Each structure stands twice: as structure tokens, then as C-alpha cells.
Amino acid sequence: NAGVTQTPKFQVLKTGQSMTLQCAQDMNHNSMYWYRQDPGMGLRLIYYSASEGTTDKGEVPNGYNVSRLNKREFSLRLESAAPSQTSVYFCASSERGIDEQFFGPGTRLTVL
């Protein structure tokens, strides 16, 4: 079992470019999450999907969109990247919202 996988591992964008971060889990989990981690600030929730077919905003959703493509996959899209979106992005999944979360290895994004 691969657990939670994320692609790409690294990405450099110019301001205004768009990109999609991909996430997939093979644990048959219902819930999936996208976080960003900035130095000294811990993780902040961008969007989550409680179950297949639903998505909701987290703490810092501005500038992002998500798609729960199916039960396995949850993508995060930056439509027009800004330097403030330079961060490490983590995808996570859990069986239910109250359970432990399993994290992917992260995507390190730099916006110039």
C-alpha cells in the first residue's frame, strides 16, 4: 500500500501561472484534506472533502479550488499563483473526520 501520494514533489511557478496538485490515497478513506505549511505557523487547512462528492472551505481557501474526483483522488488547483502561495502543501486522508489523518510527503511550491 502506498498510503497517500502527492505529485509533483517540487514546483516553481511564475506569478499568474496556474497549476494543479494531485493527491491520491489507497486506504479507502472517506475524508481528504489539503493543508499548507509555512515556517513557524504549523499546518493550516485550505479545503477538505468529508466524503466523495462534497468539498468545503477550511481556514485559508482564498486563491484555491479543489475537486474530489472520486473516492481516491482529491486535487488542489491554483488558478493564478501569487508569491504568498509559496509554501509546502500536504494532502491527508482519514476514515472519518474524527479519526487520525494520514499524510502525503508534501509538495514544495515556489512562486516567483
Place this chain on the structure above:
Amino acid sequence: SQQGEEDPQALSIQEGENATMNCSYKTSINNLQWYRQNSGRGLVHLILIRSNEREKHSGRLRVTLDTSKKSSSLLITASRAADTASYFCATDTGGFKTIFGAGTRLFVKA
């Protein structure tokens, strides 16, 4: 500000010593979780303690929860160099919005 705040921000100890990290939070919780993050990696779940529990053990880890003081502590006994990592508390207040603190950086010297 963050729901969960860890203290200290950084901790340096010798191998074999115990390491204690604290977490304080502001609002009522359903459960509190502790995670470890090795440099450049994703977070790994260590232990979950529910709001009606006071203490929980897992191997060399001991977690306590005091809901009256809105605080939790993580004790790692007999630390090893491999325990060097950042440790985060995460509070679940319901509605899928788990909130992470800024973390404690632990350095265990061999």
C-alpha cells in the same frame, strides 16, 4: 491565533533523557492528537486522546489531557537520536476542521 499552541518552541536534550512538550488550546474539543514530522517529510500520527480520557500510553509515549485547563502534554521517555523531529498537537473541535499548532522542535543529542 492558533487553537493549539505548543511549548516550548524548541527543546534540546541528551539521549536517554525524557522530553516533555505541552499544548494549550482555547475552545472545547472532541479529541486531541499528537503528530511527528521529520525534516522534509509529511506528518505521522502518534496518538489520539479523546476529551473523556485523561491519560494514554503508546510505547515510550505518554499523553495527558486536562480539559479543565485546556492543555495536554506529550512525554517521550528515554529519548533516542531518532526522536529528533518536530512535534505538533492537533485539536478536533468537530466539523472536520482539525487545527494544528506551530509545533515543538525536539533535538536529541547522541
